[in-house]
Amino acid sequence: MRGARRPLSMITGIDKGFDELALIGYHSAAGTMHSSFDHTYSSTKFHEIRFDGKRMSEYLLVSLIAGKFNVPVILVSGDQFLMQEVLERTPWAKYVKLKDSIWRHSSISPSLEELRREIELRCQKSITSLRNGLMRPFKLEGMHTVEFVMKNSEDADLAELIPGLKRVDAYTLVMQTGDPIEIYNIMQLIAYLS
DSSP states (O other), X not given: OOOSOOTTGGGTTGGGTOSOEEEOSOOOOTTOTTOTXXXXXXXXXXXXXXXXXXXXXXXXXXXXXXXXXXXXXXXXXXXXXXXHHHHHHOTTSEEEEEEEEEETTEEEOOOHHHHHHHHHHHHHHHHHHHHTTOOOOOOOOSOEEEEEEESSHHHHHHHTTSTTOEEOSSSEEEEEESOHHHHHHHHHHHHHXX
C-alpha cells in the first residue's frame, strides 16, 4: 500500500475479509508520560484525543474498527505503557514489548534479532489461539464521547466547522458516536485541515 492519504489510513482494506490483525510497532497515546514517541495520529495537531474521558491510542481506535468488521486483534507490539492498555482492553491478544520507554526520545530495546524471534513466536501462538477460539473482535457498543484536544486554538477554530463536533473550550471539540469509523474519519479530517 502506498500513499499517505487514504480511507482508514493505516488499516485501509480491513473491510475486505481478513481473519486477524497484528499491530507491529505501535506506541502509547498522546500524553502518556515518559513514553517514547507518544502521539495519537498527529503530534502536530492533537495534544490528546480522549475516549470516554481516557486517552485514546491508535491501537484502541484501530482495534475498534477491526472489531466492526469482526476482525480480532491477535498481536500488538510496543512499549511498556501500551502493554498496560492492551492487557486491559484486549487481554486475549498476545503482546511483544519492543522497548522500555524512558522519555519522549529515549528507550531501551533488546536486539533486533531477539525482537524478530519474539514477534515470530508470539505470532504463531496468536494464530493457534485464534484457531482454538480464544480470540475475539473488540467491538464498540452504544454511544461514546470523543474529545479532540488540539495543540492550538486556530486548528480548533477550523474543526469547529465540522458538523457533529461541539466546541467546549479554546482547544477542545467533542462528539458523540457509536461508530469507530466516524471517529477515524473526523480525526483524519481535523489533522488535514490547514
